[in-house]
Amino acid sequence: MSTNEPRDENFARAGSSTPLTVEAVQGVLNGVIDPELKVSITELGMVSELLISDLGVVTVEIALTTAACPLRYQIKREVESKIEGLPGVSEVIVKYGEMTAEQKTNAMERARFQARENAAPTEVSATTRVLAIASGKGGVGKSSVTVNLAYALAARGLKVGVLDADIWGFSIPRMLGINDRLSGTDGKITPNHISVPNRLDPDSPDGGLEVTSMGFLVEDETSALMWRGLILTRALEQFLTDVRWGELDYLLIDMPPGTGDIQMALARMLPQAEMLVVTTPAKAAQKVAARVADMARRSHMKVVGVVENMSAFVAPTGESYELFGQGGGATLAAEIDAPLIMQIPLEPAVSQGSDEGRPAAQSDLGAPAATAFHELARLVATDLLPPLEMAGCTARILEIMAAAASPKRATP
Template structure:
């Protein structure tokens, strides 16, 4: 079976640049691929001459190609990128963390460098990390995270909000924040809106730009969102969790070993699968499930009557299935969507409204929960 060029390129797609953490194909580092029978020759352009990673790249390319059936002799030619090519790579990883973040110390590990400890992973952290999660998309997870954060802040707590839904970030728009965060004293200063300090991938990527990063880069970005951001030890750090148990969710769980998880659901019954997914997620991530929040519970008509548009009982059933409390129900309110679109959360726009009162009550219920604390030995082993 003859080896084809596209097989070679596909195999190389899985090769990550050791420093940028992205595919050498996506980064445009693969300059030529020649196939002659079983012999394959690949030209890889390095970002700098005398790149200390050249042996590593050579090794990664060879091991990737060794896995392609029919490949015999492999030649790897290393070249150096022209300034134009380098600019191209920069634009590809653009949307990447700010300049000061782009050259992380090699071989560093979370919390192992002076001044780069993860403040949320230490047993003495005063912060309750509250993950807002859902078993499926579109249930209002971000809406709940944002309004809950603002409600907690209005109740006098210091609050941070981390948008960990990196591929589907929506927090900046919901809070009307678009400014790129500034650096001060080597730390990133999170923008503040409605009393909430915010960090999101959205600050570094254009609204309509896809996030092209692969696992390792995302992992690194999330780490930096925790470690290099000046959160100032808030009472609460709310996390708009990504859906499911993908890479990002796992990274978050690893970095935030003491987070509590709250699941947002809708009133529809037949939510068993959602319950199973949520329970599975928490178990896989080794995080405690602490409560259920039902969203879109009813619509209050102008005549004051309640219409249960999406049915009823889903939140209570999920809470029963997961053996956690149902912390509250949030009505369907056009003001909630309008607020999200305008960048003014409903809780702040109209604190006297029914929906704001619902969030305020849930915020108090969350605050009244007994905080979860991991044992110090668990923390040390991370």
């Protein structure tokens, strides 16, 4: 957000017939809402300069998040319309600038805060870290990364929720070996539970997975869902508002391919969500994943990093074969300005374990893929997104906010 106060140069002299002030102009600009971030341009610090001449010419410079912002003309028209309605204005000149990296970060944080303020209540605690696992296209192993990361986090003694948001193409039940239907009482759904032994400290409480998927609601995994976008969105909303998730450290959401209704609904309902982008070394996967990252940022969702799956096949002889090319993860990370945090090797045991309901992270840590998944979990839990109870006073503030908001949940 800009620290520069708008300047009032050549302000109308005392006694002028034009009672035009900077405060009056700023007042009407408060009503100009960024069409993408849904926050006033003044709150976002986008008004970087404001000049008023003796003749009533108002010059406004708008600092855009990117110079090529496709919505800049819409913002310009709104600014002109608001200012032209003030008495004493003879002309409005709108210029464009571009935010610095720091200003962009501050603007996005403000937008995320506003989205949280306006979000409908869900059963997901304010102290739960929400991580959407996305790829943009199928076949890159996104669901496999979700399941194995969830299991590896739970193996650290953490409580982890897994939401299979791929309503059409659900695969989480098979990958975790769960066949039980969902149950519940009082109109609320109880997720399926898996206890996971604590590998960090066997004497400490075990971790656990709380799992919800459309696969637990259909007759069998071959049943087709003939649903349109609106119904899919309502299914996601029900999983967030009607499932008793409990006090989770993490909620991992296995996102469907693409950038459609489900992605936008998630950003609206869980504005605290952050994204982990999964790709492969192939350029085709990298290009599609870049669009997912762009969608995330347009929805105020921070991209915490990139995981390159199936990076290379390591033969028993120790030789490495890059079957899907090389460099896709690093290229994507550079393009979207996010770190490449892990490269998962291509290993037959991963796909075999997924088919048999045994995540690779459940196996011997000597296996390359299992080791990589547990290292990814360590990075997430200790560096990228540590559980909020480990993050100092932030958690206490969120708990107070959640408690203050709790009476609203009871309102019909």
